[in-house]
Amino acid sequence: MAKRNAVYAQSGGVTSVINASAYGLIKAAQQGDFIDTVYAGLDGINGVLDENLIDLAQEAPAAIEALRYTPAGAFGSCRKKLKDLEKDRAEFQRILDVLAAHDIGYFFYNGGNDSMDTVDKLSRFAAEQGYPLQVIGIPKTIDNDLPVTDNCPGFGSVAKYNTVSMMEGSLDTESMYRDSTKVFVLETMGRHAGWIAASTGLASRSERDGPHLILLPEVPFSQPRFLAAVEDTVRRLGYCAITVSEGTQDAEGRFLSEAGGQDAFGHTQLGGAGVFVQELVKAELGLKVHGAVLDYCQRSGRHLASRVDVEQAVACGRHAVQLAEEGLSGRMVTLQRDNDAPYQWSTGHTDASRIANQEKTLPAEYIRDDGFHITDGFRRYCLPLIQGEDYPPYEDGLPAYRRMKKALAPRKLPAMA
């Protein structure tokens, strides 16, 4: 088979390990014999539409190695949702034109639900047009909300980071409650699913350990029940550590706090559930409260990644190359759990259309009956995903994260109309 080129692009909110998937993919492509040049889209799919293709052959080998431990999107990510294929084929046609101009036969898209919609549609569009293209999706989301796959690269690390942060914030509050702060609130990401917030429950190895309460998007928020639970915890232990998901909603489906406008997808911009809970506890219970909102620091907190997560992210990148070699298209790499304890996993694949625009929320059997904590079933699911540390190298006291050179391949087409 004649060698053809490949393009890799990152999409959606970044993670601590999305670049580790890029690393696995680039390494596998270099080791194989069917891919010639690997390009990366500058700022995700934008780079394809704009013909801004980063030529990875021009990157220093050390920069490629650094992808394994550098967080966030090394090539730039995007929040670009392509126009509906049924209504406007121009964007999809433009993508094929750019790919054809650079003899690109493999398109690897590293993202979440929306991105798998693109994988599915682009694969079908290319086939309709008779352009030989294999489109492979690589999962990536801290939210862990993709169906089919047992878990998503990015989740294990955000879970580990938030769980350790809860341990530390809770120990801090436990030290101080006699004279000072009695309630600590940690707000986690997770717009529609409670996986991240739930993961912090791993810090509770005994009744004394925080978090004592977890507020999940899957459980409608009841102010009286919540306040009673806080009071009870403070009465028993002297203090209370609370995790609240940014996606927590009341019985009417209103987010605890709706700050700001809407993003490109029409989602309400969140952030503020933590402040809401802090203010509520202060106003209604008169207790001194502190709160942390880790925000982007949690999803790019590579200094405290899960080794399992890093290894899975690399493996997903590698497996995508293998799927391409096998001639597949419109597929997403999955992670399969082969055994719980000891944890054993492998990579698989599924139709991207089964992932597209789906959201897997926390199942009821992972939520404690009172709605305020996790079950042993969730522990069995989640604990393997945070195992092991994978520290980045440090130089002069700080992580040796690296930027890519991002040299662009010469353009061959006029700009898109």
Next chain:
Amino acid sequence: MAKRNAVYAQSGGVTSVINASAYGLIKAAQQGDFIDTVYAGLDGINGVLDENLIDLAQEAPAAIEALRYTPAGAFGSCRKKLKDLEKDRAEFQRILDVLAAHDIGYFFYNGGNDSMDTVDKLSRFAAEQGYPLQVIGIPKTIDNDLPVTDNCPGFGSVAKYNTVSMMEGSLDTESMYRDSTKVFVLETMGRHAGWIAASTGLASRSERDGPHLILLPEVPFSQPRFLAAVEDTVRRLGYCAITVSEGTQDAEGRFLSEAGGQDAFGHTQLGGAGVFVQELVKAELGLKVHGAVLDYCQRSGRHLASRVDVEQAVACGRHAVQLAEEGLSGRMVTLQRDNDAPYQWSTGHTDASRIANQEKTLPAEYIRDDGFHITDGFRRYCLPLIQGEDYPPYEDGLPAYRRMKKALAPRKLPAMA
């Protein structure tokens, strides 16, 4: 010299390494031959007033070892300020009564400015009363605002944690700005001094690296100048990462946190300086903003401690025992900088009265002329303090932090009136 007992107590906001000072002190006391039992005050000075003395001989050796890497206050800290000695001698007398009942000849107080006031007064009061007591202060504050000492245990680790968090949050924003968030705001602790906020400037190794702007308590906040600087940065780089100290004030001395509106409960917006800056940028510049408030997670973030900081904290605890053995009282251990590069340091000591109730703010030569960043002088000062990593051991994916048993010595006195 006949052996006498010692008491150690923690005071004020906790840190990642205050227990490392306890570790150094306990080890030195065990290795010496003039201290018999070491007690720890439960919840700081409260434990002395209430005669709640934790008997450290009853702790497992592994628990003592774990103090070196367990964050927050293992024996409980306090926000208790003793009554004015000139007006009310009852509290000081009670302390001496409890110490005498347990044959305690050495009082070690691990805290900040307020605590050194107590060290000074208790030392003088005991001398006046003819009770043989040596009172030694061990410095501890993430704020790094104690005079005389070159730096304070706790600062190096909070500096490293915030600096890495800024690197990671800034890389995240750099990945996303094309379609999404253009401004990232990190709020740091430091109510009266800008040391912590300034430390994040170490992340800026090039003009492209965040933080691009740092807001310090030492520089009056000017809204037009700040907004112009944000706009300019976004124009040049596409995004802007900002550190704001919680202690930043306007020209009239009002905290930014007090400048916001009111929340849903009719209270002045608690959110703080970070939320204020986020809302301002969103409202005035119309840019998409994200922000992190690490809160207690920064000061108890032992998972990312500075090795230099841990070593200095241990050394300060050890040196306190040495000062006691030398017969000193009313002194605080200090850290001295013997050389900048290579960094060399040693422990010394000073009169606690020189520390009491003083605050060392960031000197002008550490602040860039425009007020929005640090100077090379600050880099030379701060960079040595974040050198080296000192990871806690992990068990089953999480740090092996340990709680103490906290068995109390039998009481010998009636409760305080």
